[in-house]
Amino acid sequence: MVCVTAYDLKGKQLWQYGTPGTGHGASSDIPIQVYDLDGDGKSEVFAAMSTTEITVLDGTTGTLQRKIPLPATGSNDCIAFANLRGKGWPQDIIVKTRYSQFWAITGIDDATSKAGTLLWNQKLLPSDSTGSDLGTGHYPLVYDWDGDGKDEVMGGYFFFESDGTQVWTTNTTSSPKLTMHADCLATADVDGNPANGYEIVVGGNVAAMFDWKTGKQLWQDTNTVEVQQMGIGEYRSDSAGLEVVLLDRIGPRDATGVDANVLLSSTDKLIWKESRKDKGWITVTENMNNWTGDGTNLILSYHRGGQTPASLYDGNQNVVAQFPHSGSLVDLVQHANLCGDDKEEVIVFNESSVWIFANGGCNLDEPPAHPSIPQQFHLYNWSQYTGWITPDVRFYTPGSQQ
Secondary structure: EEEEEEEEEOOOOEEEEEEEOOOOOOOOOOEEEEOOOOOOOEEEEOOOOHHHEEEEEEOOOEEEEEEOOOOOOOOOOOOOOEEEOOOOOOOEEEOOOOOEEEEEEOOOOOOOOOOOOEEEEOOOOOOOOOOEOOOOOOOOOOOOOOOOOOOOOEEEEEEEEEOOOOOEHHHOOOOOOOOOOOOOEEOOOOOHHHHHEEEEEEEEEEEEEEEEOOEEEEEEEEOOOOEEEEEOOOOOOOOOOOOEEEEEOOOOOOOOOOOOEOOOOOOOOEEEEOOOOOOOOOOEEEEEOOOOOOOOOOOEEEEOOOOOOOOOOOOOOOOEEOOOOOOOOOOOEEEEEOEEEEEEEEEEEOOOOOOEOOOOOOOOOOOOOOOOEEEEHHHHHOOOOOEEEEOEEEOOOOOOOO
C-alpha cells in the first residue's frame, strides 16, 4: 500500500497521503481501517503502508498523526481492533502474517505503555500430518464471549483468552478435521438459547459450528466444498433460531465460476442451495440488517465479473433489491449508513469508481442528521472475508456527540 485518498460522497477528493503507484490491488484484504481509537469522536485512518509500522492519519485532514511500530517485519497482514486489556473501548490491535503468527499490541500511548507494546503473540504451524491447516486464516474475530469486559479472540481455528492463552482448537474438537485455512468466522446466538451464549461458526473447506466456551463441535456441514464467506441472521421466521448463509466457492476462480449461496438452519438442516445458471465468481456474501431501517436481516451478494448485479435476497431467495453497475472483476461491495438516516446504503467499488445505492431518498447536500454515528464492528474491523457478529457491535466513543 503506497497511498491513501479520501473522498466525499460526491467523489470530490478531500485529501491524499502518499503518492499513487503500483501497490496492493483491491481484490483481497488490505490492512487499512477507519476507527476512533483515541476516543475524541473523530475517526483516524490506520494503514499498514510498510512491513514495519502502521501509519495513523487524521481522518479529517489526512495529516500524519503518528506511527505505530509493528512487532516484526511482515506482521502487516491485517489490522484488527480489540479490547484485550478491559479499557472503555477497543484500544489494542491484533496484527498477523499470512498465515503463521498473531501478535497483540497496544494501539495508543497511555500511563502504562506506548503504542506498539507487545501484549502477546502466538506462532502457529501451517499444517499437521493430516493436512489440516493450523495457521491464522485471513482475519481474526474478537468478541467478549464470557462477559468479563475483555475480548477473547478466535483466530483461524484457535480460540484465545484476552491474554493470548489458547483455550481450544477445532483441530482437536472437530470430526472430521477442518482443512484449508479458515476463510471466515462469525458469531451469534444461533441456537436461540441465551443461557449458553453465542455460538461460533467457522468456514474452511466446510462450515462447522462450535460452543464458544468448550470448543465442542455442534455440527459440521456437508453441503459445501469451500466456504469463503458467511452471514448469520434471522432470514426465515419458520426456522428456529438464526440461519447461516454460506458462500460455497465451487469455482472455477474466474468470471466463468458458478459459486453458490447455501442457507442452513441453526441445526445444519439444508434450507436451500442456490442453483445458478449465469456465471460469475462471487466476491461478497454477508448479512445486512438495515437496508429497510427496521433491522430486517437480508443477504447481500455480489457476483463477480459484471454479469449479475449485486443483489439483496430474503431467506426465500427472493430478490429485494439489485444494484446494477458497469464494474469489473475486481469490484467489492460494502454497506454503511452514508446518508445520515437510520438505513444503510450499498457501496460497490473498485480502484477507479464507486457506486452508491440507497433505499429511498438520500440527499447528499443535506448535513448529517446526527452529530456523530456509533463505531460499528463490521466497519472498523472490515475484512473481505465476511462473517462478523450478529447483531453488529455498536458503541459511541467518549468524544462523540450523540
